[in-house]
Amino acid sequence: MSKRDFYEVLGVTRRATADELKAAYRKKAKELHPDRNPGDEKADQRFKELNEAYDVLKDDQRRALYDQHGHEAFEGPQGGRGGQGFGFDFSTSFTDVFDDLFGEFMGGRRGGGGGNRASRGADLRYNMEISLEDAFAGKTATIRVPGSVTCEPCSGTGAEAGSKPQACPTCSGVGKVRAQQGFFTIERTCPTCQGLGRVVKNPCKSCNGAGRVQRERTLNVNIPQGVEDGTRIRLAGEGEAGLRGGPKGDLYIFLSISPHSLFKRDGGDLYCRVPVSFVSAALGGQVEVPTLGGGRARITIPEGTQSGKQFRLRAKGMPGLRGQGAMGDLFVEVAVETPVNLTKKQQDLLREFDKAGTSQNSPETTSFFAKVKEIFGSSKE
Numbered sequence: 001m002s003k004r005d006f007y008e009v010l011g012v013t014r015r016a017t018a019d020e021l022k023a024a025y026r027k028k029a030k031e032l033h034p035d036r037n038p039g040d041e042k043a044d045q046r047f048k049e050l051n052e053a054y055d056v057l058k059d060d061q062r063r064a065l066y067d068q069h070g071h072e073a074f075e076g077p078q079g080g081r082g083g084q085g086f087g088f089d090f091s092t093s094f095t096d097v098f099d100d101l102f103g104e105f106m107g108g109r110r111g112g113g114g115g116n117r118a119s120r121g122a123d124l125r126y127n128m129e130i131s132l133e134d135a136f137a138g139k140t141a142t143i144r145v146p147g148s149v150t151c152e153p154c155s156g157t158g159a160e161a162g163s164k165p166q167a168c169p170t171c172s173g174v175g176k177v178r179a180q181q182g183f184f185t186i187e188r189t190c191p192t193c194q195g196l197g198r199v200v201k202n203p204c205k206s207c208n209g210a211g212r213v214q215r216e217r218t219l220n221v222n223i224p225q226g227v228e229d230g231t232r233i234r235l236a237g238e239g240e241a242g243l244r245g246g247p248k249g250d251l252y253i254f255l256s257i258s259p260h261s262l263f264k265r266d267g268g269d270l271y272c273r274v275p276v277s278f279v280s281a282a283l284g285g286q287v288e289v290p291t292l293g294g295g296r297a298r299i300t301i302p303e304g305t306q307s308g309k310q311f312r313l314r315a316k317g318m319p320g321l322r323g324q325g326a327m328g329d330l331f332v333e334v335a336v337e338t339p340v341n342l343t344k345k346q347q348d349l350l351r352e353f354d355k356a357g358t359s360q361n362s363p364e365t366t367s368f369f370a371k372v373k374e375i376f377g378s379s380k381e
């Protein structure tokens with residue numbers, strides 16, 4: 001099932017303002033809320049879909065990513081592979097949207113007003129695609145991470161130097177206000193303090209009182225030698241800044257290794273198929289094969305080599321993780337190439353060659369047809 005467009009889910013145009021989005025979300029959330037549709041799986045699915053869509057679109061940064069990359073922007077390494085090789089997932093849970101609107105649904109108070117609590121910053125996910133060469137040699141990758149960091153001039157308080165934030169007069173510092181809408185009692189984020197529970201009289205000029213500033217950061221990520229496809233690298237404290245002095249989230253780098261045109265990898269070993277002319281295979285010869293380390297290795301093909309024959313080059317495979325442990329091997333499989341586009345002269349030569357042949361030249365063919373004869377009797381019925 002393909003994923004529906006988030007704007008379509010909310011029933012708004014791509015140019016909808018934040019307020020229009022919010023209004024559309026509220027309307028649909030009320031219709032689809034599970035408490036109103038008990039046992040209705042379809043409604044439940046659509047409710048989840050709605051939350052997911054709103055969760056992305058309500059955040060300017062995520063909305064911009066979605067507009068640019070579509071669903072791919074938030075997909076995992078499986079879904080995103082083969083795409084652009086990157087994407088961000090700010091992994092906010094849906095619960096904050098939910099609690100914001102329905103925290104006090106039907107009068108049942110859920111949890112305490114969390115408006116004042118410090119909260120941990122969101123984890124960030126970065127999908128990185130590297131080449132097999134990079135995995136072989138290791139590298140330092142430079143990535144740019146959009147996100148917010150604690151505002152330095154005000155140390156995250158949002159108040160201009162010399163002043164302190166005060167308890168919000170609208171919500172008395174709770175961060176939430178209640179409103180009656182039809183038969184719903186809705187608890188929503190306080191519009192005065194945006195849920196902070198505090199107001200700042202002299203807001204910090206650097207962050208306009210938010211305590212956080214948007215900043216694209218540049219990070220150097222060390223990709224160790226010998227990494228495997230699917231490796232996850234955690235950079236503690238490199239995620240989003242926490243709210244109200246909470247700890248920072250982490251940044252996770254999800255590595256995928258792009259397919260190589262010559263080599264296949266299996267753990268520490270590499271596999272490579274090398275075409276060999278049927279003349280070289282018959283008479284014997286030498287072939288050069290590339291290695292990931294950059295050099296070339298020479299293989300001697302003995303006389304009468306068959307297609308599929310494997311040659312093992314010790315320690316020419318992948319290095320162990322961080323260069324520790326033994327190197328893997330490189331397995332070279334010979335693929336004898338049947339000649340094509342023959343000239344008249346070549347065809348004649350081959351017919352002549354065939355005429356001169358004996359059963360000794362092709363023992364496998366001879367033995368195969370001998371077995372066929374043994375099982376089915378002579379070709380005459």
Ligand SMILES: [Zn+2]
Nearest residue numbers: 168171190193
């Ligand atoms: Zn307030």
Ligand SMILES: [Zn+2]
Nearest residue numbers: 151154204207
């Ligand atoms: Zn500030």
